[in-house]
Amino acid sequence: MDLSVKLHADDEKKEKKQPEAGNCYCGKDRNLNIVELLCANCIRWFHESCIGYQLGKLVPFLANYVFLCKNCSQTGLETFRKSQAQITQMCVTAIANLQQASAKEGTNKLLFNKEKEIIPYIEYHWEAITTTSRRVTQSWHSTVTKTLIKDIHVLFVFEDKGDGQMYGLMNTELTHIKPNYEAMIKGGTLKVTEMGIQHGKSLIEFDRL
Numbered sequence: 001m002d003l004s005v006k007l008h009a010d011d012e013k014k015e016k017k018q019p020e021a022g023n024c025y026c027g028k029d030r031n032l033n034i035v036e037l038l039c040a041n042c043i044r045w046f047h048e049s050c051i052g053y054q055l056g057k058l059v060p061f062l063a064n065y066v067f068l069c070k071n072c073s074q075t076g077l078e079t080f081r082k083s084q085a086q087i088t089q090m091c092v093t094a095i096a097n098l099q100q101a102s103a104k105e106g107t108n109k110l111l112f113n114k115e116k117e118i119i120p121y122i123e124y125h126w127e128a129i130t131t132t133s134r135r136v137t138q139s140w141h142s143t144v145t146k147t148l149i150k151d152i153h154v155l156f157v158f159e160d161k162g163d164g165q166m167y168g169l170m171n172t173e174l175t176h177i178k179p180n181y182e183a184m185i186k187g188g189t190l191k192v193t194e195m196g197i198q199h200g201k202s203l204i205e206f207d208r209l
Contacts (some may be wrong), residue, residue: 023044023045023046024036024044024045024046024047024050025046025050025069026047026050028047030045030175031047032060032100032174032175033060033100033104034047034048034049034060035047035048035055035058035059035060035062036048036060037051037055037065037067037080038067038178038179038181039067039068039069039071039072040066040067040068040072040179040181040184040190040197041068041069041072041197042069042071042072044069046067046069051069051078051080052070052077052078053077053078053079053080055080056082057125057127057128058082058128059093059097059125059128059129060096060097060100061092061093061096061097061100061174061177062082062085062089062093062129062179063085063089063092063093063177063178063179063180064082064083064084064085064086064089064129064130064179065080065081065082065083065179066079066080066081066083066179066181066184066189066190067079067080067179068080068197072197082130082131083131084130084131084132085129085130085131085132087140087143087144087147088147088151088155089129090122090129090130090144091118091122091144091147091148091155091156091167092155092169092177093129093177094118094121094122094125094129095112095118095156095167095168095169096169096174096177097121097125098112098117098118098121099112099168099169099172099174100174110157110168110169110172111157111159111166111167111168112166112167112168113163113164113165113166114144114145114148114164114165114166114167115164115165116163116164118144118148118167119141119144122144145165148165148167153170154170155169155170156168156169156170157169157170181197185197
Protein backbone atom coordinates (compact mmCIF):
# COMPACT_ATOMS: atom_id res chain seq x y z
CA MET A 1 0.00 0.00 0.00
CA ASP A 2 1.23 3.50 -0.80
CA LEU A 3 2.64 5.07 2.38
CA SER A 4 0.71 8.32 1.98
CA VAL A 5 -2.53 6.39 1.48
CA LYS A 6 -1.79 4.24 4.52
CA LEU A 7 -1.07 7.25 6.72
CA HIS A 8 -4.17 9.02 5.45
CA ALA A 9 -6.22 5.93 6.30
CA ASP A 10 -4.57 5.80 9.73
CA ASP A 11 -5.46 9.46 10.29
CA GLU A 12 -9.08 8.75 9.41
CA LYS A 13 -9.12 5.90 11.92
CA LYS A 14 -7.65 8.18 14.58
CA GLU A 15 -10.28 10.83 13.89
CA LYS A 16 -13.04 8.24 14.26
CA LYS A 17 -11.54 6.86 17.45
CA GLN A 18 -10.95 10.28 18.96
CA PRO A 19 -14.10 12.38 19.28
CA GLU A 20 -13.89 16.14 19.66
CA ALA A 21 -13.73 15.67 23.43
CA GLY A 22 -10.58 13.56 22.96
CA ASN A 23 -8.54 16.38 21.50
CA CYS A 24 -5.49 17.90 23.19
CA TYR A 25 -3.27 16.51 25.94
CA CYS A 26 -5.92 17.51 28.47
CA GLY A 27 -8.67 15.56 26.69
CA LYS A 28 -11.10 18.47 26.92
CA ASP A 29 -13.41 19.84 24.25
CA ARG A 30 -12.38 22.39 21.69
CA ASN A 31 -12.70 26.01 22.80
CA LEU A 32 -13.30 28.40 19.93
CA ASN A 33 -12.65 31.41 22.16
CA ILE A 34 -8.93 30.64 22.40
CA VAL A 35 -6.09 29.75 20.05
CA GLU A 36 -6.05 26.08 19.08
CA LEU A 37 -3.61 24.30 16.77
CA LEU A 38 -4.18 21.22 14.63
CA CYS A 39 -1.41 18.62 14.64
CA ALA A 40 -0.41 17.71 11.09
CA ASN A 41 0.16 14.08 12.00
CA CYS A 42 -2.49 12.89 14.46
CA ILE A 43 -5.08 15.47 13.30
CA ARG A 44 -6.00 16.43 16.85
CA TRP A 45 -6.61 19.94 18.15
CA PHE A 46 -4.52 21.34 21.00
CA HIS A 47 -5.29 24.35 23.21
CA GLU A 48 -2.64 27.07 23.27
CA SER A 49 -2.61 26.93 27.07
CA CYS A 50 -1.72 23.22 26.95
CA ILE A 51 1.15 23.66 24.47
CA GLY A 52 4.63 24.10 25.92
CA TYR A 53 6.13 25.70 22.80
CA GLN A 54 6.40 29.49 22.87
CA LEU A 55 4.03 30.30 20.03
CA GLY A 56 4.27 34.08 20.00
CA LYS A 57 1.39 36.26 18.86
CA LEU A 58 -1.52 34.28 17.43
CA VAL A 59 -5.29 34.56 17.04
CA PRO A 60 -7.88 31.78 16.69
CA PHE A 61 -8.86 30.40 13.28
CA LEU A 62 -5.48 30.58 11.57
CA ALA A 63 -4.73 28.28 8.66
CA ASN A 64 -1.19 29.36 7.75
CA TYR A 65 0.90 27.19 10.06
CA VAL A 66 2.32 23.73 10.62
CA PHE A 67 2.13 22.20 14.09
CA LEU A 68 3.32 18.84 15.39
CA CYS A 69 2.39 17.83 18.92
CA LYS A 70 5.00 16.29 21.21
CA ASN A 71 3.48 12.84 20.69
CA CYS A 72 4.06 13.05 16.94
CA SER A 73 7.33 14.98 16.76
CA GLN A 74 10.49 12.90 16.24
CA THR A 75 12.21 14.84 19.02
CA GLY A 76 9.36 14.50 21.50
CA LEU A 77 9.08 18.29 21.49
CA GLU A 78 6.35 20.33 19.84
CA THR A 79 7.23 22.10 16.61
CA PHE A 80 5.43 25.09 15.17
CA ARG A 81 5.95 27.25 12.11
CA LYS A 82 3.73 30.10 11.00
CA SER A 83 3.91 31.24 7.38
CA GLN A 84 2.85 34.22 5.34
CA ALA A 85 -0.91 34.40 4.98
CA GLN A 86 -2.65 35.26 1.76
CA ILE A 87 -5.14 38.12 1.97
CA THR A 88 -7.92 35.57 1.50
CA GLN A 89 -6.77 33.68 4.59
CA MET A 90 -6.48 36.91 6.55
CA CYS A 91 -10.06 37.84 5.66
CA VAL A 92 -11.37 34.41 6.68
CA THR A 93 -9.49 34.61 9.99
CA ALA A 94 -10.77 38.13 10.67
CA ILE A 95 -14.42 37.35 9.91
CA ALA A 96 -14.28 34.08 11.86
CA ASN A 97 -12.98 35.88 14.95
CA LEU A 98 -15.58 38.62 14.60
CA GLN A 99 -18.30 35.98 14.28
CA GLN A 100 -17.09 34.08 17.34
CA ALA A 101 -16.79 37.27 19.40
CA SER A 102 -20.36 38.14 18.43
CA ALA A 103 -21.55 34.66 19.42
CA LYS A 104 -19.79 34.98 22.77
CA GLU A 105 -21.53 38.32 23.35
CA GLY A 106 -24.88 36.78 22.40
CA THR A 107 -25.50 39.05 19.40
CA ASN A 108 -24.81 36.24 16.88
CA LYS A 109 -23.90 38.49 13.96
CA LEU A 110 -22.83 36.82 10.73
CA LEU A 111 -22.18 39.89 8.57
CA PHE A 112 -19.51 42.49 9.32
CA ASN A 113 -18.68 45.91 7.97
CA LYS A 114 -15.61 45.84 5.75
CA GLU A 115 -14.36 49.31 6.69
CA LYS A 116 -15.42 49.42 10.34
CA GLU A 117 -14.77 45.82 11.43
CA ILE A 118 -12.90 43.54 9.01
CA ILE A 119 -10.06 45.85 7.95
CA PRO A 120 -9.54 47.22 11.50
CA TYR A 121 -9.34 43.65 12.85
CA ILE A 122 -6.67 42.71 10.31
CA GLU A 123 -4.77 45.93 10.95
CA TYR A 124 -4.79 45.49 14.73
CA HIS A 125 -3.84 41.79 14.65
CA TRP A 126 -1.49 41.90 11.64
CA GLU A 127 1.54 40.34 13.35
CA ALA A 128 -0.61 37.62 14.92
CA ILE A 129 -2.17 36.68 11.58
CA THR A 130 0.84 36.64 9.25
CA THR A 131 4.62 36.72 9.11
CA THR A 132 4.49 39.29 6.30
CA SER A 133 5.85 42.69 7.33
CA ARG A 134 3.18 45.23 8.17
CA ARG A 135 2.32 47.40 5.18
CA VAL A 136 3.51 51.00 5.39
CA THR A 137 0.73 52.31 3.15
CA GLN A 138 -2.95 51.42 3.16
CA SER A 139 -2.93 50.06 -0.39
CA TRP A 140 -3.69 46.61 1.05
CA HIS A 141 -7.18 47.89 1.94
CA SER A 142 -8.09 47.80 -1.76
CA THR A 143 -6.61 44.30 -2.02
CA VAL A 144 -8.93 43.19 0.78
CA THR A 145 -11.88 44.65 -1.11
CA LYS A 146 -10.90 42.90 -4.36
CA THR A 147 -10.35 39.61 -2.53
CA LEU A 148 -13.70 39.72 -0.76
CA ILE A 149 -15.53 40.56 -4.00
CA LYS A 150 -13.68 37.88 -5.99
CA ASP A 151 -14.65 35.14 -3.55
CA ILE A 152 -18.31 36.06 -3.02
CA HIS A 153 -20.38 32.84 -3.20
CA VAL A 154 -17.13 30.86 -2.84
CA LEU A 155 -15.84 31.82 0.60
CA PHE A 156 -17.84 34.91 1.46
CA VAL A 157 -21.39 36.25 1.43
CA PHE A 158 -22.17 39.91 0.81
CA GLU A 159 -24.83 42.50 1.54
CA ASP A 160 -24.69 46.18 0.67
CA LYS A 161 -26.45 47.95 3.50
CA GLY A 162 -26.92 51.62 4.19
CA ASP A 163 -23.98 51.74 6.57
CA GLY A 164 -21.53 50.03 4.22
CA GLN A 165 -20.50 46.77 2.60
CA MET A 166 -21.11 43.76 4.85
CA TYR A 167 -19.34 40.43 4.47
CA GLY A 168 -19.63 37.06 6.18
CA LEU A 169 -18.45 33.50 5.68
CA MET A 170 -20.21 31.13 3.28
CA ASN A 171 -19.53 28.32 5.73
CA THR A 172 -20.29 29.65 9.19
CA GLU A 173 -19.16 26.42 10.90
CA LEU A 174 -15.93 27.75 12.39
CA THR A 175 -14.62 24.32 13.40
CA HIS A 176 -13.96 23.69 9.70
CA ILE A 177 -11.25 26.36 9.52
CA LYS A 178 -7.87 24.62 9.61
CA PRO A 179 -4.57 24.32 7.71
CA ASN A 180 -4.71 22.47 4.40
CA TYR A 181 -2.06 19.92 5.28
CA GLU A 182 -2.85 17.83 2.21
CA ALA A 183 -1.89 20.76 -0.03
CA MET A 184 1.26 21.31 2.03
CA ILE A 185 2.27 17.68 1.45
CA LYS A 186 1.77 18.11 -2.29
CA GLY A 187 3.71 21.39 -2.22
CA GLY A 188 6.60 19.90 -0.27
CA THR A 189 6.17 21.87 2.95
CA LEU A 190 5.36 18.56 4.65
CA LYS A 191 6.59 15.11 3.78
CA VAL A 192 5.21 11.67 4.58
CA THR A 193 7.74 9.34 6.19
CA GLU A 194 7.62 6.03 8.01
CA MET A 195 7.74 8.07 11.22
CA GLY A 196 4.67 10.05 10.19
CA ILE A 197 4.27 13.59 8.89
CA GLN A 198 7.44 15.67 9.08
CA HIS A 199 8.54 19.12 7.97
CA GLY A 200 9.72 19.29 4.37
CA LYS A 201 11.02 22.46 2.75
CA SER A 202 10.79 25.60 4.84
CA LEU A 203 7.57 27.57 4.86
CA ILE A 204 9.50 30.55 3.51
CA GLU A 205 10.40 28.52 0.43
CA PHE A 206 6.80 27.35 0.15
CA ASP A 207 5.53 30.94 0.26
CA ARG A 208 7.72 31.82 -2.71
CA LEU A 209 6.44 29.03 -4.93
